[in-house]
Amino acid sequence: MNAVMLSEGQVTKIDQCQNKVTLKHGPIKNLDMDGMTKMFVVADPEILKAVKVRDKVKFEADRVNGRLTVTKIEKAK
Numbered sequence: 001m002n003a004v005m006l007s008e009g010q011v012t013k014i015d016q017c018q019n020k021v022t023l024k025h026g027p028i029k030n031l032d033m034d035g036m037t038k039m040f041v042v043a044d045p046e047i048l049k050a051v052k053v054r055d056k057v058k059f060e061a062d063r064v065n066g067r068l069t070v071t072k073i074e075k076a077k
Helices: 045-050
Strands: 007-015 022-026 036-042 057-064 067-075
Touching: 022 057, 022 067, 036 045, 045 067
Parallel strands: 036 067
Antiparallel strands: 007 022, 007 057, 022 036, 057 067
16 A cells, blocks of 8 residues: 655635535646646545635545545645
8 A cells, every 4th residue: 555645735615515625736646636626525524624715735635435535634834
């Protein structure tokens, strides 16, 4: 199992009801994804409480049950 790299981005939208976050992000190497603005499901709704719109963040994203999912997010220092 290879470690997932933290990607950098900025929160542009949070949807607490749907457990989704929209991130304007740089490349996500483990998903072979270029930089773009994309909506992700979050693995745990609690992680949305740690961030707000316009926050610069570092995050992990992976495919979980076929869906692009943020598994970890934290404010960038």
